[in-house]
Amino acid sequence: MSANRTTEPSETTVSRQDGPALRVTGLRKEYGPVVALADARLALTGGEIHALVGENGSGKSTLVNLVSGTVAPTAGSVEIAGQVLLRNTPAAAARLGVMTVFQDGSMLPELTVGQNLYIGTRADQRPRYHQVDAWAQELLETSGITGVSSRTATREIPPGDRQLIEIARAVHARPPLLILDEATSALDASGVDRVMDMIVRSAAAGSAVLFVTHRLGEVFRVAHNISVLRDGEWQSTVPASSLSTGDLVDLMAGTSVGLDFPVRPGVPADAPVVLTGRGLSQGNLKDVSLDVRAGEVLGLAGADGNGQGLLLRALGANAGAGGVLTVGDTELRSPVAAKAKGVVYLSGDRKRESLFPTLSVLENLTAGVLGRLRENGLVHPRREREHAREQIQAFGIRVGSPAQPVSFLSGGNQQKVAISRALSDAPRVLLVDEPTQGVDVRSRMDIYRTLRAAADAGSAVVVVSSDAAELAGICDRIAVMSRGRIITELDGPTATEDSIVSAFAVESEVVDPASSAAVSAATSGGSVRRVLRAHEDLFRLGVLAVVLVALFSYAQGVNPSFSSAASIYNIGLLALPLTVAAVAQFWVLLVGGIDIAVGATMGLSLVALSFTATSGGGAMLAVVAVVTVVVCGLLVGALNALLVEGAKIVAVVATIATMGIAGGLALVLRPTAAGLLSPDLLTWLTHQTGALPTLTLVLVPLLLVGDWCIWRSGPGVRLRAAGLQPNYALRLGIPVRRLRVASYLACGVTAGLAGLVLAGSVGTGEATAGNDFTLLSMAAPVLGGASLLGGRGCLFGCLLGGLLLALSNTIVPMLGISDAWSFMIVGILTVVALLAYSRGGENTSGVRSLVIRVLRRPGPAGVPSGA
Ligand SMILES: Nc1ncnc2c1ncn2[C@@H]1O[C@H](COP(=O)(O)OP(=O)(O)OP(=O)(O)O)[C@@H](O)[C@H]1O
Numbered sequence: 001m002s003a004n005r006t007t008e009p010s011e012t013t014v015s016r017q018d019g020p021a022l023r024v025t026g027l028r029k030e031y032g033p034v035v036a037l038a039d040a041r042l043a044l045t046g047g048e049i050h051a052l053v054g055e056n057g058s059g060k061s062t063l064v065n066l067v068s069g070t071v072a073p074t075a076g077s078v079e080i081a082g083q084v085l086l087r088n089t090p091a092a093a094a095r096l097g098v099m100t101v102f103q104d105g106s107m108l109p110e111l112t113v114g115q116n117l118y119i120g121t122r123a124d125q126r127p128r129y130h131q132v133d134a135w136a137q138e139l140l141e142t143s144g145i146t147g148v149s150s151r152t153a154t155r156e157i158p159p160g161d162r163q164l165i166e167i168a169r170a171v172h173a174r175p176p177l178l179i180l181d182e183a184t185s186a187l188d189a190s191g192v193d194r195v196m197d198m199i200v201r202s203a204a205a206g207s208a209v210l211f212v213t214h215r216l217g218e219v220f221r222v223a224h225n226i227s228v229l230r231d232g233e234w235q236s237t238v239p240a241s242s243l244s245t246g247d248l249v250d251l252m253a254g255t256s257v258g259l260d261f262p263v264r265p266g267v268p269a270d271a272p273v274v275l276t277g278r279g280l281s282q283g284n285l286k287d288v289s290l291d292v293r294a295g296e297v298l299g300l301a302g303a304d305g306n307g308q309g310l311l312l313r314a315l316g317a318n319a320g321a322g323g324v325l326t327v328g329d330t331e332l333r334s335p336v337a338a339k340a341k342g343v344v345y346l347s348g349d350r351k352r353e354s355l356f357p358t359l360s361v362l363e364n365l366t367a368g369v370l371g372r373l374r375e376n377g378l379v380h381p382r383r384e385r386e387h388a389r390e391q392i393q394a395f396g397i398r399v400g401s402p403a404q405p406v407s408f409l410s411g412g413n414q415q416k417v418a419i420s421r422a423l424s425d426a427p428r429v430l431l432v433d434e435p436t437q438g439v440d441v442r443s444r445m446d447i448y449r450t451l452r453a454a455a456d457a458g459s460a461v462v463v464v465s466s467d468a469a470e471l472a473g474i475c476d477r478i479a480v481m482s483r484g485r486i487i488t489e490l491d492g493p494t495a496t497e498d499s500i501v502s503a504f505a506v507e508s509e510v511v512d513p514a515s516s517a518a519v520s521a522a523t524s525g526g527s528v529r530r531v532l533r534a535h536e537d538l539f540r541l542g543v544l545a546v547v548l549v550a551l552f553s554y555a556q557g558v559n560p561s562f563s564s565a566a567s568i569y570n571i572g573l574l575a576l577p578l579t580v581a582a583v584a585q586f587w588v589l590l591v592g593g594i595d596i597a598v599g600a601t602m603g604l605s606l607v608a609l610s611f612t613a614t615s616g617g618g619a620m621l622a623v624v625a626v627v628t629v630v631v632c633g634l635l636v637g638a639l640n641a642l643l644v645e646g647a648k649i650v651a652v653v654a655t656i657a658t659m660g661i662a663g664g665l666a667l668v669l670r671p672t673a674a675g676l677l678s679p680d681l682l683t684w685l686t687h688q689t690g691a692l693p694t695l696t697l698v699l700v701p702l703l704l705v706g707d708w709c710i711w712r713s714g715p716g717v718r719l720r721a722a723g724l725q726p727n728y729a730l731r732l733g734i735p736v737r738r739l740r741v742a743s744y745l746a747c748g749v750t751a752g753l754a755g756l757v758l759a760g761s762v763g764t765g766e767a768t769a770g771n772d773f774t775l776l777s778m779a780a781p782v783l784g785g786a787s788l789l790g791g792r793g794c795l796f797g798c799l800l801g802g803l804l805l806a807l808s809n810t811i812v813p814m815l816g817i818s819d820a821w822s823f824m825i826v827g828i829l830t831v832v833a834l835l836a837y838s839r840g841g842e843n844t845s846g847v848r849s850l851v852i853r854v855l856r857r858p859g860p861a862g863v864p865s866g867a
Contacts, residue, residue, distance in 0.1 A: 020079070021046045021097075021177050021208030022067065027076035029062050031408070034400040036062040040076070040234045042227055044208040046176065049199060051219040051240065052212045054229035055252050055440040056412030057398030060212045061103055063229070064181045067210070068100040069093035070731055081176045091733035094122065097176035101183045103212075103411050103438065104351060106728040107154050107162045108721055110791060113140070114150035115717050120169050120732050129714040143168035144194060159186040159349070160304040160466070164194060171198045178202055181212045182411065185437045186348075188304040188466040189501055196222050214412070214440050215467075216245050230254055249441050257442050261473035262452040264493055267296040274460045275343065275429045277315055279323035284484040285310040287323070292429060297451060297461045299475035299492065301468060302504045307484035308464045309348065309433060315462060316345030316431050327428070342428030346418060348437065348464070354418040355406050362388040362402035364417050368425050391420040395450075396443060411438040419447055429460045436470065448474050469497040480504050537794065540785040544800045548807065555811050562814075565691035571806050572693045573686065577602070577758040579699065579802035581773045582780030584750035586798050588651075589781055590710070591723040591736075591743045592790030593644065596655040598751045598777040600662035601636045602770030605629040605755025607666040610675025610765020617680035625681055629752035636662050637748020641741040659774065666767035675765035685760025695757065703795040710794065723790030751777075779830040780805055804829065 024042040028035070037059040044050045054060050065071045067078050072088035079085070080096040093100075107116045114136035118126050127135040136150035145164055148157055157165075163186050170178055180199070184192050192215075199222050203209050213219060219226060220240055228235040228251050235251060249257045275292040285307045292298055292315070300308040314321035317338035325332045327341040335345065347353035356364055365388045366373060373383040388402045395416040399409060406417055415438050422430060435451065436444045451474060455461045465471050471478050475492035480503040488503055555562045581598050588595045605628070613625040636658055643654035687694040710716040721729040722736045730736050754777075755770060762769045782788065783804055784797020805826060812822045 020044060021048075021081055022210065023079040024063070024067065025077050025079070027063065027066055027078065028074045029059075029066060029071065030074045032400070035232050037066070037229075038232045040229070042210075042234070042237070044177070044210060046206045046208050047203050048225065049203050049209045049211060049223050051223035051226045052210055052229065053214075053216070053219060053226060053248065053252055055398075056416070056438075056443055057231075057410040058229040058252070058440075059232040060229055061181055061410060062232075064100065064102070064179055064210070064212060067093065067177075068098055068102075068179060068731070089733075090731050091735065094733045098179065099170040099173050099175035099177070100179040100731070101163075101166050101170050101181065102731060103181040103183075103185070105159075105162060105166055106725075106731045107166055108725050108728055109153070109155035110724050111154055111717065111721065112150065113148060113152050113154055113157070113165060116154055117150070117165070117169050118714065119718055119721050119729075119734065120166070121173060122733075125173055126714075129712070129717070132714075139168065139172055140165065143172065143198070158305045158309075160188065160191050163187055164191055167195055167198060171202045174202070174205055175207055177210065178207045179210045179212075182214065182438055183211075184213060184215060184218060186304075186434070186466065189468060191304060191466075192218060214438065214444075216248060216441065219248070220245065228252055252440065253442050257445070259441070259445065261445075262449045264297075264452070264474075264476055265456065266493070267293060267476050271295050274327060275315060276326045277311075277323060278325075280311060280314040280325070281322040282310050282314055282318070282320055285314060285321070286484040288314075288484070288486055289323075290315070290479065290486070292460045292462055294428075294458050294460055295455055296476045297455045297463060297474055297492070299471035299478040300462065300464045300481060301471050301478050301500045302481035304466060306504065307481045310484070311481065312431050312433055312462060312464045313345065315429075316343060318345075342425075343431070344422050344425065344427040344429070345431045346422040346433065346435075348433030350411075350414055350418055350437070355414060357407040358405060360403050361392070361397070361399050361406050361409065361417060364406045365391045365402075365421055365424070368421050387424070391417075391424060395420045396446060412440055412443060415439050416443060416447075419450070423450060423454060426457070427454075427459055429462070430454060431462045433464045434466065435463055436465075436467070444470075468500040471495070472497050472500060537785055537792065537797075541794070541797055541800060544784060544797070544804065548800065548804055551804070551807050551811065555807070555814060558814055567810075568691040569688055569693060571803070571810055572691075572696050573761055574809060575799075575802045575806035576693055576695055576699070577754050577761070577773070578776055578780055578805055579799045580750060580754035580757050581777035582784070582798035582802050583703070583795055584747045584754055585777040586781040586786055586793060586795060587743045587746040587750060588740075589723075589786045589788065589793065590719060590790060591740050592726060593740060593743060593747075594651045594655065594778070594788070595640060595658075595744065595747050595751075596652060596774060597636055597640065597659035597662055598747065598754070599770040599772065599774035600659040600666070601633055601748060601751035602755035602758055602773055603767050604636065604662045604666040604770075605632040605752040606759050606762060606769055607670045607675075607765045607767050608632050609677060609681075609756065609759055610670060613678050613681050613759075614675055615678050617678065621678055621680055622684070625756060626753075629756045630749050631752075632755070633748035633750065633752025634745060635748070636751070637745040640748065641744035644744065645737055645741050663767070663771075670765040670767045673764050673766035677759055677763055677765075682760055682763055685757060695760075700799065703799055706795040720791045723792075725791075775826060776805055779826050779833075782830055783833045 020043045022042065022044040024040055027037060027040040029037040040063055052060050052063065066073050069085060069088050069090045069092050077084055080098055083096050085093055085096060114132045117136045117139055118132045133150045140148055140150060145168060148161055148165065154162060163183060167180065167183050184195050187195065196218065199209050199211065211223060223240045225237055226240050226243065226248065227237040230252060246259065249259060271293040273291045274294045277288065277290045280288045288311055300311060302308045315325065317325050317332040317335050327343060330341060332338045332341060332343065351357065356367065362384060366384050369387065370379050373379050373387060385402065392399060392402065397413050397416045399413065406414060409417065419435060436447055439447060451461050463471065463475065472495050477492050478490040478495050478500060479486045480488045480490060480500065482504050490499060490503065561567060581602060584598050585595060608628045609625060612628045613621060639658050640655055643649045643657065644651045685695065689697055710719065718734050719739055722734050722739045726736045758769060780801030781793055781798050783801035784793060786793025786797060808825045809822045812825065
């Protein structure tokens with residue numbers, strides 16, 4: 001990664017337009033009693049780089065969200081390139097020319113880099129989908145990102161590279177208004193250089209750039225003008241050249257702020273070693289040995305992705321790391337053992353690993369010290385509140401109420417909650433990754449003082465930071481890493497930002513730029529595992545196919561006539577309605593929904609057919625039958641969509657209600673089975689070609705074409721994105737709600753068609769005939785690889801899942817055991833699939849996801865600020 005430190009702001013790069021690229025007037029946003037932004041005003045012209053600064057919680061991200069259309073203002077207006085933003089949606093803002101890189105990113109980990117670039121680019125600027133990889137690779141290369149392949153799964157690349165790619169995507173679009181909200185927070189010096197370079201080039205090309213950051217050095221490097229917010233109120237807009245850093249910090253804080261690093265008393269020569277690592281290895285972390293002593297602050301420095309993060313995790317006894325880690329005489333083999341010995345690890349991935357986003361600020365603050373807050377065996381609410389209040393005061397956490405969900409806090413305030421919790425248990429060793437990411441200057445100083453105080457009180461503190469100045473300011477000792485090894489150690493008090501950077505820059509010149517991705521990928525296992533992860537969905541299908549073949553062979557061993565044409569045909573007939581019901585369920589699972597009413601819809605359709613399709617033949621009968629089930633399915637689907645997306649009722653609850661309504665209506669119409677269906681219809685539905693039902697032969701190509709559309713087309717990727725991360729998808733202008741409504745309708749229609757297929761074997765209007773499919777319609781797609789969290793699986797998997805269930809249903813009687821076993825087998829198979837597919841990744845399909853799904857409210861939740 002080439003460093004470029006010559007990006008000076010220059011008035012000559014500003015090409016002024018007639019009107020402003022952005023004009024914000026009287027903008028106000030209230031969240032209940034919290035006034036996040038009051039009467040904000042701002043104006044930017046094309047070619048201008050405008051920094052927006054303020055302390056944590058001052059309203060910067062709120063302003064960004066309002067201009068980007070992700071939240072609606074309480075009052076005021078946003079004008080982009082002369083046009084008022086009338087609809088508060090990201091798509092509307094994007095149409096007016098806004099491109100935003102959000103504080104917490106919007107790259108979907110489950111998609112490839114190329115797919116992410118594709119869905120984040122305006123329709124008129126992206127290629128046809130089959131050219132996506134080549135187009136994305138070129139975009140990466142022209143942006144100077146050379147170590148990353150467009151085909152790599154985004155989850156495999158480190159956060160810094162993700163951030164760079166996202167910025168490159170936004171800059172490449174040459175938008176009239178480019179917004180970067182703390183877009184450099186995960187970047188090291190060389191990454192920051194590139195971003196500064198991109199910003200300057202973007203402005204030179206005519207974009208107005210609104211740049212939000214806590215790194216004031218970056219502000220003075222590129223900004224022409226600076227606007228300051230304090231406590232949600234606009235303070236002033238001034239030319240960058242008229243202020244010093246100190247003036248700006250004072251303006252942000254509203255008071256004079258000391259910017260001196262805390263005094264380092266020095267670590268006594270006889271300070272005991274509290275944590276020892278020997279031969280620590282994991283992926284690209286190579287055989288590192290290290291002693292950490294009581295009372296010292298040890299920094300781990302290096303270019304992004306050279307093993308610092310892995311070493312810090314290994315020191316916290318992260319699972320999978322090789323080597324020996326000891327505290328005193330005790331060897332630590334797990335994070336739990338480490339925690340018991342006072343070794344506390346605080347991840348840099350705040351959102352996923354450091355906080356409980358749905359719990360309140362109070363619960364997050366007290367989670368680590370509940371033992372101390374007990375009285376008579378129970379946690380005492382008053383002591384809990386007091387502890388939370390003390391921490392809020394000590395760390396200056398800006399919070400409406402301690403009962404607020406922590407995800408509603410601004411990014412910097414969330415970081416303070418995480419740090420405060422890590423410190424509240426007086427750890428023997430504190431391991432912190434990026435302690436001040438997203439934190440304002442004043443709070444940064446508070447955190448430095450707190451870390452120093454912890455060390456002075458006898459704790460050992462190990463810090464990874466991409467900010468070399470920070471390490472130089474607070475560390476007693478700095479271990480510099482390159483390519484997974486410690487290459488040198490610097491004495492903290494005499495080390496400077498420059499000496500640290502040059503120590504690893506010398507080595508970095510020969511570092512393979514792809515190594516950062518490689519090091520990151522190493523956190524999740526070796527190359528075989530990586531290949532498996534990359535083709536995980538295919539792998540699941542393969543496993544399922546093997547299980548099917550094994551079951552079939554077993555059954556044939558027990559009963560040789562099992563492979564006869566008649567037997568295969570019967571299994572096919574059994575699997576058909578199951579597969580179509582599974583496909584119905586799959587549509588909603590794909591976008592993160594669930595439909596309990598699939599079985600009831602099938603029953604209702606069957607009953608309706610018993611009124612409309614009892615006689616006649618030819619094309620007319622076919623049309624009547626299809627129209628009947630489609631209308632039934634549409635009605636149920638529309639009701640589901642209305643309740644889930646309109647009334648915002650949790651999907652499980654809403655569709656249970658729909659199940660009751662559809663099932664009840666079917667019973668009212670046919671209290672007992674009656675109304676024989678037309679013999680012609682039954683003949684069509686059960687027609688045989690070779691050893692298979694003809695409908696199976698029709699279905700298979702349809703499923704394959706459907707899978708091609710889902711996995712290999714632009715709309716398919718956008719649909720999956722809506723299921724994988726609705727909040728991110730929404731920001732990228734994907735109409736998540738519309739897609740969900742469409743999915744419920746598609747689910748209803750397909751469930752109606754499943755009812756028609758079922759009619760072939762039932763033959764009469766039996767209201768309860770679909771009941772078994774309530775569970776089976778969920779089990780089959782899950783067995784076929786679908787995720788209960790959305791965005792995963794395929795239609796062909798539904799077929800294999802349906803076949804497996806049909807096969808197990810057929811085999812049970814052969815074993816001479818009760819039919820009741822088939823229900824248990826379905827349950828057991830589903831749980832096994834959920835457990836087998838469950839993993840600790842970024843979008844799991846495991847038991848955890850089922851719990852989340854059941855508890856989750858529908859619709860993309862309000863995008864948490866800075867979450
Ligand atoms: N969805 C929400 N519900 C309730 N309060 C919110 C919500 N989003 C933001 N806030 C509050 O609005 C205020 C401003 O938050 P905002 O995220 O805009 O601050 P910020 O200046 O971007 O801070 P940081 O630098 O820490 O990211 C904060 O007090 C925050 O708690």
